[in-house]
Amino acid sequence: MDIRPECVPCLLKRVLFQARLAGNGSEFKALSAALSAYAEEFAEGRNSAEVATEIHRSAYAAMGVADPYSELKIGADEVAGRLLEKASRFVDRSCDRLRAAITVSLAGNIMDFGQGSSIEGPDKFAGIFDDLLAQGIGSDDTDLLKDILNNPGDILYLFDNCGESQLDKILIRELKNTGKKVIGVVRGKPILNDVTMEDALRIGLDSELDGIIGTGAFAIGIPLNVPDEINDAMAKSCVVVSKGMANYESLVKRETVVPVAFILRAKCVPVADSLGVDMGTNVVRVSKVRN
DSSP, rough: BBOOOHHHHHHHHHHHHHHHHHHHHHHHHHHHHHHHHHHOOTTTOOOOHHHHHHHHHHHHHTTTOOOHHHHHHHHHHHHTTTTTTHHHHHHTTOOOOHHHHHHHHHHHOOOTTTTTTSSSSGGGGGHHHHHHHHHHHHHEEEHHHHTTTTTEEEEEOOOOOTTTTHHHHHHHHHHHTTOOOOOEBBBOHHHHHHHHHHHHHHTHHHHHSSSEEOOOOOOOSSOOOOOOHHHHHHHHHHHHEHHHHHHHHHHSOOSSOOOEEEEEEEOOOHHHHTHHHHHOOEEEOOOOOOO
């Protein structure tokens, strides 16, 4: 997705948020580094995820903290983990288990800390969980996804945020009930509150999946150059399930060998406009193969 002017204040707010999390008085250094990176990187037509990666790379270096979100990630996983039983009952009561499991997974996408229209901490999540489930899916290609799942091949699952990844377990189980293998992809290095290999193993995603691959990079979303293991897994898949805005921003204009099912909450105006929905809409959007 192309970067827009509105992305500038949004990213700077995130930089300030994480510098305060670092707790070492690095706010001015981090913002100064981010502004310098913007002077180098910001240009019309640039991919928003690629620019954001460079902004955060500069800010993290200035902060001198490898994972300022570490405590928030653990807290998010604990809060969401306590909701798994309720989430399972929600799916069990539904007449459309896959759509219900996607709804559960979408509820977790609100845990995008430091992003303006998301919650600021995990302690708020349990109190709004039922309301999030009740919102359902506002723009829904789930039936297209069901059709694709009838095709041969595995499923490549791109994770987004911690906490959300606990609720992804419900969707992964439904996807595996189709008889397919599900291979997960996580961030190569800590960035924002996104799932890394360490985070995935901490909550037992390895026991839910048929394999986990890291991107090998400090990157927002999925970088252009990924390990061959990811490309090989994609080639063997019938669909890529892509969670969250960062993965959407990095992939929506990229050529893919299989369809991509983007599952996300449109939490900012640029992403909402790109999807043709109102901000705050839960979306399942299946892309056509681009080649």
